[in-house]
Amino acid sequence: MNKNYICKIVHNTEITAGIHKIVIEKPKDLGKVKAGQFFNLKSGEEEYPLLRRPISVSIIDDETLTFLINKVGKGTMLLCSKNKGEYIDILGPLGNGFNLDIEKNNVLVVGGGMGVAPLLELVKQLSLKDDIDIKVMLGYSDIPFMVEDFKEFVDDLIVASEKKEFDYKGYVTEPLKQELQNKKYDHIFACGPKPMLKVVKNLGEENDIPVQLLMEERMACGMGACLVCTCKVKKGEDDWNYVRTCKEGPVFYGEEVIFDE
Amino acid sequence: MNKNYICKIVHNTEITAGIHKIVIEKPKDLGKVKAGQFFNLKSGEEEYPLLRRPISVSIIDDETLTFLINKVGKGTMLLCSKNKGEYIDILGPLGNGFNLDIEKNNVLVVGGGMGVAPLLELVKQLSLKDDIDIKVMLGYSDIPFMVEDFKEFVDDLIVASEKKEFDYKGYVTEPLKQELQNKKYDHIFACGPKPMLKVVKNLGEENDIPVQLLMEERMACGMGACLVCTCKVKKGEDDWNYVRTCKEGPVFYGEEVIFDE
Amino acid sequence: MSRVDLKVDLNGLTLKNPVTVASGTFGFGREFTDYLDLNILGGIMVKGLTLEERKGNPTPRVSETPMGMINSVGLQNPGVEYFVKEELPFLKQFDTKVIVNINGNTIEEYCKIAEILSKTSVDSMELNISCPNVKRGGVSFGREPEMVYEVTNKVRQYCDKHLIVKLSPNVKDIKEIAIAAEKGGADCISLINTVIGMAIDIENQTTVLARGMGGLSGPAIKPIAVRMVYEAANSVSIPVIGMGGIMNYRDAIEFFLAGANAISIGTANLINPWVAREVIDGIKEYIKTKGYGSIKEIIGKVRIPSL
């Protein structure tokens, strides 16, 4: 029976403007956590704000879990204002996580904005596999972050920014297109804003490469009970279905997902 | 034009189980604060809980204001959990305060429970007057608190407790009755639970002594705008009226107040 | 030039800006002069008045609820004559519209008050047909379209001023109520009044309020208010004053987008008496930042993604 985990914060720093790295003690009896899974965190001290906030796990260590949190509203603001030594009430691990049972060995990992956060543990785990070549492409709207963390696990890494000149200036999907023309890849993992994921999905289909997308949707329970977080997916040839992003996802294969508009 | 005062906490200790003494920096441009006045404090960080909490000022110094807060619910809990160095948003000073323009010189000050808190500044100010003899009678349901603080300003002090044997075991109104039989007093000040105030009012009337009561009522604005905090008072001979505890009070003369039931 | 035009015309009542303060949460304005320059307000809805003085309900009259409060003031007020003599001259000193919230036990009482106020310098009357704290009459007026039509229509005949009808949210369908007020002759409608609620003290096993029930206000009811303003604004062609849980300019903008021509701040005044100033500044800033020239450009602009 899962419990209410109240975890001590062992570290909290603002790694770049507005983004905090929060490390908490991992509860001893917490089951296995997979890359791509998330936790649903209580952000306030009291019962306000009402709902938990879904946050992906960014690094899983023996003793700790690391989250990267972008202050975009009330809840994330409150979470980031918690000090070392204080506690966070977490529910999880939730969702399905990435499927790492892949055999082929040329892998592309594409992240956009805060979407880079959950890819770090993924890249770490991929880097431990034999015979896998990993290329990481990270896109930012402005100043890059977490790049050094990725470099711990991979050498082949490209940084794009919409505002500044790094490896590429513009959307990360542009160098991605290039890359797919230059080299044959066997698998793509991606996380980022919806428009980016849509492009990645399409590129995957054009190039006949399986794509795993970590999707975000507004959630309440995060555990499959309320059906508010649905993602539109293919069902058979012509039909479609709404499935729960929190339970059947948040990782979906690109070929399943239907992006409306 | 009054401002939103956000004051730094310079001190916060639990003086006895569940009761905190919180000292804040007094804003430079804050007007004169009178004994018996109160402030309306925001208790949460965010907009929750919604309403401010009325708290009497317990000691007014040149540089600081001191509150004594009893943790009875969400709001007082949050207030008491704030650390030194953190800030509190205060509105005030509010209400009318005690009338210290008294000439006669035998004064009784009667406090019950948390009602002793606002009496400290009162006693301090009375003690600075010439020709005034002050007797303080403090009643507690269990363990006394703040007694030493009072002793700084007065020697003649009696402590009653319902549970434990101090100067008197039982309600403070019992030794009060005794005292009024033994000696002629010119003025009584009181603060405490309603049943106690009712007895004090009646004793005052029986003995023909003016009584000032600091009354509590559930409040919202604390500044006279919403009319939720009314106190029933006499109007002429046979009529009555509801007046605002926060504005026309919280200090009323005993003869004005009508205690229902 | 980036001046922002905040003026709104409420069908005969022009406010210099669309921010008013709600009846019952601003007294007769006096208490706020320490915190706020009343001249900056678009309008002031004064505490609800009745023909005769009213003492109101016993205490406790307030209970805090999750992000809300329930009150049962019960229309305590000094009566309309006293107001005209003692309070109106004070309010008229300021460059803002004085809107008088009127209440009656009977239609005749409403008419009588309207008649009295028509001869004064008040700028507008707000017909409160929905106060849940008055035992006789009150509630029933505001809950049935037929009654809303009738009371509005009758009062219209005695009211020579701009007439606002304030709607109760405790109804089946706010649209038909809004339409009834419009048909009855209202120049404008305002909504929402408080939602009837109750809180229980489980230690004493009594209701927290001495009177049992009361009116729920504050952020808790904002989603209900925004929805009803949206529905009402889409059903009538007279202007709408939106209120219910507005704590800051962002909440206010929700109401404009939903279709409100002006807004009213209630409960928030009780927490931050200077909040109206912050709301006005915030609205100006929003209008500017979004590249508009006037508040009118955002009124009713909300889009429903699936439509």
Next chain:
Amino acid sequence: MSRVDLKVDLNGLTLKNPVTVASGTFGFGREFTDYLDLNILGGIMVKGLTLEERKGNPTPRVSETPMGMINSVGLQNPGVEYFVKEELPFLKQFDTKVIVNINGNTIEEYCKIAEILSKTSVDSMELNISCPNVKRGGVSFGREPEMVYEVTNKVRQYCDKHLIVKLSPNVKDIKEIAIAAEKGGADCISLINTVIGMAIDIENQTTVLARGMGGLSGPAIKPIAVRMVYEAANSVSIPVIGMGGIMNYRDAIEFFLAGANAISIGTANLINPWVAREVIDGIKEYIKTKGYGSIKEIIGKVRIPSL
């Protein structure tokens, strides 16, 4: 001996304790087995079912509001036949009552579902006449006493099980609605369903929910729910299941004191999936501490000080 009797009889349906979980917030129970022993529950109201599978509304389907949430799931469900085959056997493993929330576009659909479920092992049916997220029908059923009577009366003829009618709060007078359900043949009523609400994203100038409006639930609506339960319980003689914003045992006690014979936990399950256990324990403790022997002793016990 201080054993506490928590059993309640809902007019033909006996719950071993008065704590149930509300429809739509507990799925079909499966997701909760990691957090909660389902055997401890008095009953489970399953996600609302329709005759045919329903895909529900587009996303976003949720918006957080001050101490509340608005949802527009739109009755996504796999249809009643699927439920009976795939979900009911799972639920019947547990020592708790299975209460099926049923929904239709037409009265005929309601009757059809009732007929199907009457032949199964479900313990009770909860007629949802109030879901605000269904476009056709739905809302209108629950808002007028005549319609409530009609749908209850018809369904009664096809329902061989215990029948609960779940009331909408979006009405003028909950008392007349409750009476209509009782007259129509309900064994029990439950309330409140969600209050219709709307939230607007001022950056995008769209509603937060793709569908525009949705149902407001959570602590924000608790004062409304307690009031309505009080009113309903005092108008009918059938038992009442109270819900709306219950987060802990103290909230639950408010509902019992107001007159609820049982309670249902909704939104709170989404935040703390184990909350029902805490509520049950807390109720037991309260009953004991207050010196009662059974939950029945506190039902409807609230006193209004001024009366």
